[in-house]
Amino acid sequence: MVAQVLWLDFETFSECDLRSRGADIYCRDPSTEVLMLGWAIDDGPEQLWDLTKQEQIPHELRLALYDATVIKRAFNAPFELGIFNQVLKIPQDINQWQDAAVMARALCFAGSLDTILGAIGLENKSADGKGLIKIFSIPQRPTKKNPYTRRNIFTDQDLWADFCRYCKVDITVMRNLWAWCDQYGPVSEDEWRLWRLDYTINQRGLPIDLPLVDAALAAM
Secondary structure: OOOOEEEEEEEEEOOOOHHHHOHHHHHHOOOOEEEEEEEEEOOOOOEEEEHHHOOOOOHHHHHHHOOOOOEEEEOOHHHHHHHHHHHHOOOOOHHHEEEHHHHHHOOOOOOOHHHHHHHHOOOOOOOOHHHHHHHHOOOOOOOOOOOOOOOOOOOOHHHHHHHHHHHHHHHHHHHHHHHHHHOOOOOOHHHHHHHHHHHHHHHHOOOOOHHHHHHHHHHO
């Protein structure tokens, strides 16, 4: 019996800069919050959980998240794992996860989802997403035209609707990327185990004697 697959993609807001601080610090930052989650099961329709409307988690999504037999997939999955575990407090087990970015990198395609789609010639229906992320996912500098430090559904209703569509379309393009990579069978089950081990090691980290570090810096 083939396992079910749950496809996932978060859109978030935070005062923490993801690029400079990294996903782990970003997910632990108190200002980080979930705006929405695009999701789908197997080849089913793309769906949206909009948390800005204080919606309860959809029943089908909840069942899939807590079902250990369901494979969870995302692009750069450690980010989604961090959001589930640190922000939503919905515990997730790395042993149930796979990463579309790993599939692409196993075929020597690096970079963002947009970059990889362009490199392999797949249509990117979410190309306007970067602009929307800059509007809704980070604090804003107020201007005369837009005096808000944060923009959302109340300040930009039409753009917010575009943002919701973008989140769902990301599920579509991620599934397309997976299908394209999967025809070459780039990642074995042994390699997935190594990827999960790498994630576990990174999450565990290494003990550091911070007073010793501070003393060494002071002595320099």
